[in-house]
Amino acid sequence: MLVSAPGKIILFGEHSVVYGKGAIASAIDLRTYTDGKLLNEKIIKIHANDLKIPGLSISFSEEEVFLGTDYGKAGFVVSYVKSAIERIFTEYGSRKGFEISIKSDIPVGAGLGSSAAVVVPTLKLLSELLEMKLKNEEIARMGKEVEFEVQGSSSGIDPAVSALGGGLYFKKGKIERFSAPNLPLIVGYTGEKGSTKILLEKVKMLKEEYPGIVNDIMDAMGEIAEKGKKILGENGDLNELGALMNINNGLLEAIGVSTKELSELVFASRISGALGAKITGAGGGGCMYALAPNKQREVETAIKIAGGIPIRTKTTDEGVRIEHE
Ligand code: MEV
Numbered sequence: 001m002l003v004s005a006p007g008k009i010i011l012f013g014e015h016s017v018v019y020g021k022g023a024i025a026s027a028i029d030l031r032t033y034t035d036g037k038l039l040n041e042k043i044i045k046i047h048a049n050d051l052k053i054p055g056l057s058i059s060f061s062e063e064e065v066f067l068g069t070d071y072g073k074a075g076f077v078v079s080y081v082k083s084a085i086e087r088i089f090t091e092y093g094s095r096k097g098f099e100i101s102i103k104s105d106i107p108v109g110a111g112l113g114s115s116a117a118v119v120v121p122t123l124k125l126l127s128e129l130l131e132m133k134l135k136n137e138e139i140a141r142m143g144k145e146v147e148f149e150v151q152g153s154s155s156g157i158d159p160a161v162s163a164l165g166g167g168l169y170f171k172k173g174k175i176e177r178f179s180a181p182n183l184p185l186i187v188g189y190t191g192e193k194g195s196t197k198i199l200l201e202k203v204k205m206l207k208e209e210y211p212g213i214v215n216d217i218m219d220a221m222g223e224i225a226e227k228g229k230k231i232l233g234e235n236g237d238l239n240e241l242g243a244l245m246n247i248n249n250g251l252l253e254a255i256g257v258s259t260k261e262l263s264e265l266v267f268a269s270r271i272s273g274a275l276g277a278k279i280t281g282a283g284g285g286g287c288m289y290a291l292a293p294n295k296q297r298e299v300e301t302a303i304k305i306a307g308g309i310p311i312r313t314k315t316t317d318e319g320v321r322i323e324h325e
């Protein structure tokens with residue numbers, strides 16, 4: 001059986017969501033595929049081929065779940081898979097042998113939800129193979145538990161987007177799903193991962209030093225997310241969304257989460273015709289995204305020239321799905 005699940009992008013509201021404002025994330029059409037079958041022997045085999053970091057493709061095969069070998073970023077993904085398998089066995093009440101192959105379009109550690117996009121189809125695949133038939137909402141809940149175990153914390157937004165697809169409005173832990181239009185996006189990856197923990201601390205310190213100013217910035221970012229949600233739910237006006245992205249990016253710059261590399265990718269995208277460009281996720285490295293419906297190739301080239309790795313994608317309504325039995 002082959003199952004796939006999408007990665008995600010935060011469209012609006014990173015950082016301000018931590019201070020109780022709304023944020024909007026959406027599934028994107030970069031997917032992870034898990035292909036598997038039950039085995040008669042009591043053995044678990046994981047083949048994780050093509051877990052991609054742009055420019056680098058890591059391949060390894062015939063890995064057992066309980067392997068402690070360090071494969072760098074790919075090894076990190078295996079720890080999510082291990083936890084997902086244990087979670088399913090606990091729910092199922094016993095252990096079975098099986099074999100899984102994982103393939104992913106999503107760069108690991110770039111802030112595009114690659115970990116959740118491995119956990120979610122693994123949970124779904126095992127739930128189907130073991131005839132548990134878990135609902136996608138239950139898969140999202142279990143995905144959050146897996147992230148909690150591996151990362152020590154999780155808002156649950158990544159596994160929720162990956163399991164349910166579409167756009168998700170997230171506020172104070174509550175999640176509301178809506179159908180998002182297909183936005184043509186170019187993601188620009190700086191090749192570096194920012195530490196979410198360090199960036200959250202940096203913003204917190206700035207807020208303590210300048211509470212009045214930073215609170216106003218958070219309010220403005222919250223208002224942008226509300227406006228963005230309204231536009232996405234109504235006419236999907238790309239010019240308006242682009243304008244909101246640009247304002248949101250300025251505010252993210254103001255709270256100090258951009259880097260020279262991110263800003264260069266943002267400006268390169270705008271100069272080459274993007275309607276809007278902004279950091280996505282915690283910042284300090286990671287990715288930005290540009291909305292460039294008629295200038296896809298130009299923006300891709302500009303991002304490359306500015307030193308980034310362009311990834312063409314679009315928002316999608318589809319969450320986890322069975323590709324074939
Ligand atoms: C990170 O992708 C988004 C942040 O808002 C942190 C969080 O919401 O947990 C920076």
